[in-house]
Amino acid sequence: MGDDLPEEPIGVDAEPADGASHRGAFGEFGGANRGLIDRAFRERIVLAGVALGREDPDEVDASMDELARLVDTAGADPVARMLQHRDAPDIATYVGSGKAVEIRDLSQQHDADTVVFDNELTPAQQGNLETILKRSALDRTAVILDIFAQNASSLAGRTQVELAQLRYRLPRLRRSGRTFSQQAGGIGTRGPGETQLEVDRRRIMRRIRKLEKDLVGVRQNRATQSKRRRRTSNRSVAIVGYTNAGKSTLLNRMTDADVLVEDRLFATLDATTRRLELPGGEAVFLTDTVGFVRKLPHQLVEAFRTTLDVVVDADLLVHVVDSSALDPFGDIDAVRGVLREIGAEDVPELYAFNKADTDPVAAARLAAREEGAVAVSAVTGEGIEDLLAAIGRRLRSSARVVSLVVPFDRGDALAMAHREGEVLDESSDEHGWRLRVRLDEGSVGRLAEFAEEGGGPIVLDSP
Numbered sequence: 001m002g003d004d005l006p007e008e009p010i011g012v013d014a015e016p017a018d019g020a021s022h023r024g025a026f027g028e029f030g031g032a033n034r035g036l037i038d039r040a041f042r043e044r045i046v047l048a049g050v051a052l053g054r055e056d057p058d059e060v061d062a063s064m065d066e067l068a069r070l071v072d073t074a075g076a077d078p079v080a081r082m083l084q085h086r087d088a089p090d091i092a093t094y095v096g097s098g099k100a101v102e103i104r105d106l107s108q109q110h111d112a113d114t115v116v117f118d119n120e121l122t123p124a125q126q127g128n129l130e131t132i133l134k135r136s137a138l139d140r141t142a143v144i145l146d147i148f149a150q151n152a153s154s155l156a157g158r159t160q161v162e163l164a165q166l167r168y169r170l171p172r173l174r175r176s177g178r179t180f181s182q183q184a185g186g187i188g189t190r191g192p193g194e195t196q197l198e199v200d201r202r203r204i205m206r207r208i209r210k211l212e213k214d215l216v217g218v219r220q221n222r223a224t225q226s227k228r229r230r231r232t233s234n235r236s237v238a239i240v241g242y243t244n245a246g247k248s249t250l251l252n253r254m255t256d257a258d259v260l261v262e263d264r265l266f267a268t269l270d271a272t273t274r275r276l277e278l279p280g281g282e283a284v285f286l287t288d289t290v291g292f293v294r295k296l297p298h299q300l301v302e303a304f305r306t307t308l309d310v311v312v313d314a315d316l317l318v319h320v321v322d323s324s325a326l327d328p329f330g331d332i333d334a335v336r337g338v339l340r341e342i343g344a345e346d347v348p349e350l351y352a353f354n355k356a357d358t359d360p361v362a363a364a365r366l367a368a369r370e371e372g373a374v375a376v377s378a379v380t381g382e383g384i385e386d387l388l389a390a391i392g393r394r395l396r397s398s399a400r401v402v403s404l405v406v407p408f409d410r411g412d413a414l415a416m417a418h419r420e421g422e423v424l425d426e427s428s429d430e431h432g433w434r435l436r437v438r439l440d441e442g443s444v445g446r447l448a449e450f451a452e453e454g455g456g457p458i459v460l461d462s463p
């Protein structure tokens with residue numbers, strides 16, 4: 001057993017702190033087997049947002065629309081929304097306290113169990129709001145975590161989601177004042193005079209440490225796999241984009257991958273890699289991975305580092321955009337924001353404006369605006385040949401990531417690698433300095449003698 005928690009769900013039976021009798025269980029964390037939301041019935045949810053200072057009203061609207069989709073995906077019904085304009089958030093309650101009372105009345109009118117805020121709430125704000133609203137107050141982060149928890153299927157995916165959930169829960173323990181298990185801890189964990197809260201907190205911290213340790217192992221395995229791939233001369237292309245843009249459909253269309261496609265946010269949480277042959281005969285590794293949204297919670301991005309490594313290390317990103325979306329440029333900005341956050345902003349990017357079958361004019365117009373972009377339909381196959389050709393062209397002209405081993409007496413070569421390339425990773429062992437560097441073809445040629453020799457089997461990620 002070691003550090004493992006017992007399997008019983010966490011906090012399901014606890015009464016709401018204020019004793020209010022609402023049906024909603026949305027807001028309760030249920031551990032690995034249970035999401036945030038009670039799907040025994042569709043909870044009714046009021047959406048609340050704050051437009052701060054000079055925020056663009058269209059963007060605020062787009063963000064609220066997206067929140068409505070997120071709530072729907074999580075399995076609940078958005079029944080009303082309320083927006084407040086403020087210069088700055090209220091420290092205690094995010095919205096003004098008068099507004100909070102209005103939101104309570106609106107929730108009563110609509111018989112809503114829960115209010116979801118479009119902005120990240122501090123644990124204190126969440127607690128204060130629940131006291132005023134007399135029902136659960138959640139934020140966007142909690143909803144996204146809930147969807148992720150429902151969709152995670154692989155071990156790595158589940159581990160990453162649980163880690164993000166627990167990190168979210170930890171500072172919120174005090175607020176709830178709820179005991180999350182009568183049998184917490186067991187022998188040896190409950191010292192004299194120790195409160196349930198401390199026991200809960202210690203258990204969660206122990207579990208977090210265990211998950212972090214597991215992820216280090218997963219990450220090392222992935223790194224070994226990607227290193228083996230890199231030893232073949234095949235280059236690595238990652239499909240990125242807004243959730244539901246058609247990334248998995250595109251991977252399936254271009255390779256024989258059999259990745260789950262669904263009209264649902266965050267259908268994919270794991271990375272799947274397949275070999276793809278370009279028209280010139282050159283082979284590349286193509287990877288499909290998790291999609292992004294606006295205001296993707298930082299702790300989730302942090303927790304998904306393992307899955308997102310492949311994006312950071314790619315030679316080229318194919319950025320898939322749903323051309324029939326309401327605000328494709330807002331989607332693009334959201335994706336670029338996450339790419340910056342994970343340190344992938346310098347990886348060359350090729351736009352694929354997808355779903356051209358639904359709106360060919362919009363797709364063509366969007367593709368015309370971005371250098372080298374292609375309009376495609378992953379469903380009909382239209383434009384795919386152009387996309388393959390574009391990938392080949394971009395790879396030939398762009399920098400690639402290579403592994404170098406530079407002997408200690410070749411400081412000049414080390415300096416050259418730093419000067420001409422972007423060093424992603426540097427360490428040393430008995431053979432010399434080991435680097436992973438992004439270099440253009442000219443520099444690859446100049447440093448060719450230091451390229452790491454390789455062999456070994458190529459291991460593909462399991463689907």
Ligand SMILES: Nc1nc2c(ncn2[C@@H]2O[C@H](COP(=O)(O)OP(=O)(O)OP(=O)(O)O)[C@@H](O)[C@H]2O)c(=O)[nH]1
Nearest residue numbers: 243244245246247248249262266267268291378379
């Ligand atoms: N009409 C049309 N629908 C498409 C196209 N590509 C994908 N779709 C649909 O869009 C929805 C989402 O497709 P996915 O491939 O699952 O999208 P994704 O980007 O992988 O989404 P996540 O994994 O959830 O982030 C599905 O209903 C697809 O059938 C396309 O070219 N045309």
Ligand SMILES: [Mg+2]
Nearest residue numbers: 247248267268
């Ligand atoms: Mg997908």
